[in-house]
Amino acid sequence: xxxxxxxxxxxxxxxxxxxxxxxxxxxxxxxxxxxxxxxxxxxxxxxxxxxxxxxxxxxxxxxxxxxxxxxxxxxxxxxxxxxxxxxxxxxxxxxxxxxxxxxxxxxxxxxxxxxxxxxxxxxxxxxxxxxxxxxxxxxxxxxxxxxxxxxxxxxxxxxxxxxxxxxxxxxxxxxxxxxxxxxxxxxxxxxxxxxxxxxxxxxxxxxxxxxxxxxxxxxxxxxxxxxxxxxxxxxxxxxxxxxxxxxxxxxxxxxxxxxxxxxxxxxxxxxxxxxxxxxxxxxxxxxxxxxxxxxxxxxxxxxxxxxxxxxxxxxxxxxxxxxxxxxxxxxxxxxxxxxxxxxxxxxxxxxxxxxxxxxxxxxxxxxxxxxxxxxxxxxxxxxxxxxxxxxxxxxxxxxxxxxxxxxxxxxxxxxxxxxxxxxxxxxxxxxxxxxxxxxxxxxxxxxxxxxxxxxxxxxxxxxxxxxxxxxxxxxxxx
Amino acid sequence: xxxxxxxxxxxxxxxxxxxxxxxxxxxxxxxxxxxxxxxxxxxxxxxxxxxxxxxxxxxxxxxxxxxxxxxxxxxxxxxxxxxxxxxxxxxxxxxxxxxxxxxxxxxxxxxxxxxxxxxxxxxxxxxxxxxxxxxxxxxxxxxxxxxxxxxxxxxxxxxxxxxxxxxxxxxxxxxxxxxxxxxxxxxxxxxxxxxxxxxxxxxxxxxxxxxxxxxxxxxxxxxxxxxxxxxxxxxxxxxxxxxxxxxxxxxxxxxxxxxxxxxxxxxxxxxxxxxxxxxxxxxxxxxxxxxxxxxxxxxxxxxxxxxxxxxxxxxxxxxxxxxxxxxxxxxxxxxxxxxxxxxxxxxxxxxxxxxxxxxxxxxxxxxxxxxxxxxxxxxxxxxxxxxxxxxxxxxxxxxxxxxxxxxxxxxxxxxxxxxxxxxxxxxxxxxxxxxxxxxxxxxxxxxxxxxxxxxxxxxxxxxxxxxxxxxxxxxxxx
Numbered sequence: 001x002x003x004x005x006x007x008x009x010x011x012x013x014x015x016x017x018x019x020x021x022x023x024x025x026x027x028x029x030x031x032x033x034x035x036x037x038x039x040x041x042x043x044x045x046x047x048x049x050x051x052x053x054x055x056x057x058x059x060x061x062x063x064x065x066x067x068x069x070x071x072x073x074x075x076x077x078x079x080x081x082x083x084x085x086x087x088x089x090x091x092x093x094x095x096x097x098x099x100x101x102x103x104x105x106x107x108x109x110x111x112x113x114x115x116x117x118x119x120x121x122x123x124x125x126x127x128x129x130x131x132x133x134x135x136x137x138x139x140x141x142x143x144x145x146x147x148x149x150x151x152x153x154x155x156x157x158x159x160x161x162x163x164x165x166x167x168x169x170x171x172x173x174x175x176x177x178x179x180x181x182x183x184x185x186x187x188x189x190x191x192x193x194x195x196x197x198x199x200x201x202x203x204x205x206x207x208x209x210x211x212x213x214x215x216x217x218x219x220x221x222x223x224x225x226x227x228x229x230x231x232x233x234x235x236x237x238x239x240x241x242x243x244x245x246x247x248x249x250x251x252x253x254x255x256x257x258x259x260x261x262x263x264x265x266x267x268x269x270x271x272x273x274x275x276x277x278x279x280x281x282x283x284x285x286x287x288x289x290x291x292x293x294x295x296x297x298x299x300x301x302x303x304x305x306x307x308x309x310x311x312x313x314x315x316x317x318x319x320x321x322x323x324x325x326x327x328x329x330x331x332x333x334x335x336x337x338x339x340x341x342x343x344x345x346x347x348x349x350x351x352x353x354x355x356x357x358x359x360x361x362x363x364x365x366x367x368x369x370x371x372x373x374x375x376x377x378x379x380x381x382x383x384x385x386x387x388x389x390x391x392x393x394x395x396x397x398x399x400x401x402x403x404x405x406x407x408x409x410x411x412x413x414x415x416x417x418x419x420x421x422x423x424x425x426x427x428x429x430x431x432x433x434x435x436x437x438x439x440x441x442x443x444x445x446x447x448x449x450x451x452x453x454x455x456x457x458x459x460x461x462x463x464x465x466x467x468x469x470x471x472x473x474x475x476x477x478x
Numbered sequence: 479x480x481x482x483x484x485x486x487x488x489x490x491x492x493x494x495x496x497x498x499x500x501x502x503x504x505x506x507x508x509x510x511x512x513x514x515x516x517x518x519x520x521x522x523x524x525x526x527x528x529x530x531x532x533x534x535x536x537x538x539x540x541x542x543x544x545x546x547x548x549x550x551x552x553x554x555x556x557x558x559x560x561x562x563x564x565x566x567x568x569x570x571x572x573x574x575x576x577x578x579x580x581x582x583x584x585x586x587x588x589x590x591x592x593x594x595x596x597x598x599x600x601x602x603x604x605x606x607x608x609x610x611x612x613x614x615x616x617x618x619x620x621x622x623x624x625x626x627x628x629x630x631x632x633x634x635x636x637x638x639x640x641x642x643x644x645x646x647x648x649x650x651x652x653x654x655x656x657x658x659x660x661x662x663x664x665x666x667x668x669x670x671x672x673x674x675x676x677x678x679x680x681x682x683x684x685x686x687x688x689x690x691x692x693x694x695x696x697x698x699x700x701x702x703x704x705x706x707x708x709x710x711x712x713x714x715x716x717x718x719x720x721x722x723x724x725x726x727x728x729x730x731x732x733x734x735x736x737x738x739x740x741x742x743x744x745x746x747x748x749x750x751x752x753x754x755x756x757x758x759x760x761x762x763x764x765x766x767x768x769x770x771x772x773x774x775x776x777x778x779x780x781x782x783x784x785x786x787x788x789x790x791x792x793x794x795x796x797x798x799x800x801x802x803x804x805x806x807x808x809x810x811x812x813x814x815x816x817x818x819x820x821x822x823x824x825x826x827x828x829x830x831x832x833x834x835x836x837x838x839x840x841x842x843x844x845x846x847x848x849x850x851x852x853x854x855x856x857x858x859x860x861x862x863x864x865x866x867x868x869x870x871x872x873x874x875x876x877x878x879x880x881x882x883x884x885x886x887x888x889x890x891x892x893x894x895x896x897x898x899x900x901x902x903x904x905x906x907x908x909x910x911x912x913x914x915x916x917x918x919x920x921x922x923x924x925x926x927x928x929x930x931x932x933x934x935x936x937x938x939x940x941x942x943x944x945x946x947x948x949x950x951x952x953x954x955x956x
Contacts, residue, residue, distance in 0.1 A: 033599065034556070035586065038549035040599055043614065046545050067524050071516035071635050072550075072588075072619055078512070091579050096588070099572040099634075100623030108513065110574070110588075121511065121518055136521065141550055141619065145578030156577075157549050 016221035037149040037156035047288035073108040078116040088207020092144040119241035152268030160263030166255040173256035180260040184228035192283035192394040198448040210234035218402040219272035222420035224475035230260035280344025284387040293325040296352035309356040425468035427461035494699035515627040515634035525766035551586040556594040566685020570622035597719035630746030638741030644733040651734035658738040662706035670761035670872035676926040688712035696880040697750035700898035702953035708738035758822025762865040771803040774830035787834040903946035905939035
């Protein structure tokens with residue numbers, strides 16, 4: 001009954017994408033659907049998303065954001081109204097041409113994002129400066145047709161939230177764009193994931209935005225995952241959809257708009273940041289099961305004693321933790337250990353005759369494979385500390401890994417076959433970014449907020465040798 | 479400052495559908511979108527749905543149901559596999575023919591319901607009787623193209639939950655179908671809405687089902703609203719999608735399936751059951767704001783005193799109730815009274831100098847227009863009772879109204895120009911139902927559970943004169 005009796009998970013070092021696919025399947029997070037590019041999210045995977053959603057909802061509500069629901073359909077002409085926006089999203093659109101048994105005169109896109117679905121209506125709602133700020137959020141499904149789908153990270157349909165806000169001034173709007181990024185970073189902290197946050201380059205920003213802020217995450221193979229983005233749209237959409245207001249000055253002004261979103265890619269990030277060769281490792285905050293109790297017995301006499309002890313334990317914990325006792329009779333303890341390790345349950349309590357007789361509990365930590373025996377009386381206090389320790393350990397491991405895998409380079413020749421992220425002084429010239437992508441498959445990920453006001457370490461661009469503007473982070477990405 | 483200074487809501491007696499439309503708009507629940515047939519649900523309306531959803535989620539989770547998410551797209555060939563199902567839904571389908579810049583070889587329907595989207599995958603998950611029962615639920619948007627849209631009740635896109643379950647035996651499946659109907663009835667009780675629950679006729683049952691149970695609601699114009707349905711699908715879909723299991727007997731058996739759903743039509747039902755000529759009346763359980771505090775002052779000296787008193791009041795209530803203090807300075811108290819009455823806030827606290835000086839509170843109840851003055855100290859106890867009283871009053875009014883508007887008839891000539899529901903002994907012959915619909919616009923709504931085992935009061939069918947089987951309820955419907 002070795003830990004990996006089912007050798008169904010590829011080693012990370014052997015083939016990381018295969019490892020990811022294996023974990024998503026074996027942990028029963030999700031699987032491919034009949035519709036190419038779309039996935040079926042199973043209860044265990046969806047629960048993780050629901051827990052992420054609950055925490056972000058709490059933060060958004062506390063910040064005064066209200067929820068709204070707009071139609072999934074966007075008139076194509078709306079999408080085409082903002083030039084950069086339509087260029088960015090056209091290749092990914094799914095289009096409804098027939099409905100109710102008839103061909104539609106006006107074809108409808110399925111929302112790839114809802115700027116073009118919402119802002120004509122916003123224009124009706126906003127008359128004067130007294131109607132501002134308008135801060136609304138939508139939890140919804142969106143569709144962006146993917147040529148190379150990947151579970152959670154790139155499915156043609158995904159669930160997300162998209163905030164859409166309007167302010168009287170650029171200053172207020174830019175302040176909120178930054179604040180939403182802070183909220184996303186705090187959300188990723190909640191997932192025990194460190195983020196690298198700052199500005200996107202001109203080529204990588206949102207189609208239609210003036211500026212995009214991003215929280216980037218490093219996966220365990222050294223690629224980048226875009227964790228969440230917050231866009232200052234300026235008056236680009238306002239001018240197209242007529243979002244204007246009568247100011248206190250009696251004049252008409254364009255509204256300054258933001259949009260910001262986080263999707264169930266965050267579930268994929270949790271897997272890719274915390275997972276190991278044995279499967280998932282979940283931070284307690286979003287573990288569908290935080291504590292699993294596994295009874296161990298050899299015969300009928302110990303069985304009754306052990307199960308009763310487990311039942312009492314379960315009852316004593318269930319108000320405070322998401323706890324489950326694995327009562328399956330047909331499975332061995334070893335099978336169950338492996339089963340719940342693959343699923344990343346942070347804490348396992350192993351209960352045998354010895355524990356029942358002595359009034360003790362054997363605790364196994366998924367994050368570091370350690371075991372300890374403690375008296376039942378000490379369990380409540382120990383568990384509370386343990387949850388915090390596990391969270392901190394996962395966070396610190398991820399942070400150490402990320403920092404170790406960011407390499408400073410002065411010239412793009414140094415990239416070679418190396419993986420991980422690269423810090424380099426860059427001219428910010430889009431043409432150099434195109435070259436970098438072509439030659440190494442790397443793109444700029446983020447100009448960290450702190451680097452925005454600093455001079456670059458090298459005054460020459462690592463690609464072109466022309467004057468560098470800032471020190472940026474570059475990586476391959478999902 | 480009369481109550482209805484803004485005479486923007488049509489009287490119910492004048493034109494009920496216009497009244498409904500006015501209330502939905504004036505209470506800022508929702509409005510028409512740019513896409514014909516689809517609506518925009520505004521924060522106040524969406525919050526009502528979110529509160530309904532939270533309560534139903536709680537009940538489903540307590541019953542052991544888990545959530546899942548399947549793609550919004552259904553291969554057309556899946557939909558076409560079950561004959562009755564495709565006949566029922568074909569006229570309402572929206573179809574994606576182009577995606578990612580190309581014409582799709584296999585066209586995709588947007589789910590009108592997810593039987594055909596889910597059950598091929600169910601077939602993979604279910605191997606043996608040990609995998610049963612499988613009880614999953616999905617919160618999702620679905621699309622059924624509507625020729626005659628109506629806010630919440632008939633939009634082309636709507637939000638709902640759909641449960642899809644598989645059992646080893648017909649007996650277990652039929653037991654759950656009934657249990658889910660009980661859960662829906664208890665959910666409507668939560669909304670202070672009485673339901674009339676039982677079986678649908680052959681013509682009115684779900685396309686593809688063996689039997690449909692329904693919870694019907696009476697709107698204030700005497701029409702029926704289908705509140706929720708629970709379907710026993712038999713093995714109809716199982717045989718098409720190969721949902722079978724290896725039994726303990728070593729033989730292969732078809733799974734017995736159910737599906738059951740409740741949508742945001744329930745928000746429409748709340749409006750149509752409880753609303754009056756002044757707007758919404760919300761039961762406290764789902765009121766986005768349960769208590770609104772309106773300060774009343776004439777000059778600056780009373781202003782400070784009153785606002786401070788309001789602030790303390792707000793603070794003392796906010797942990798227990800969804801409470802809001804209307805601090806708008808530009809609006810009169812009379813405007814605010816009307817504003818919150820239109821929005822159906824159950825309890826208003828009016829706070830003027832007198833109240834602040836005497837340490838009292840003037841309470842206004844939206845459900846019966848009554849006012850009372852009580853000492854601040856008594857407020858917590860009074861409010862708790864009040865919420866229960868308001869709920870009970872709304873429920874009892876709706877029940878009395880519904881019962882008063884069900885008329886027993888022996889012959890369909892008695893229908894004439896009468897509104898409301900009719901109870902009649904019926905042969906259950908689909909041809910008579912067709913005739914009834916054509917002549918009076920009425921359809922069978924439900925055979926109440928209690929009537930299933932009773933002999934009909936009249937042994938002759940009220941339409942054909944042939945032998946009657948049971949006493950059914952008939953009505954016009956939304």
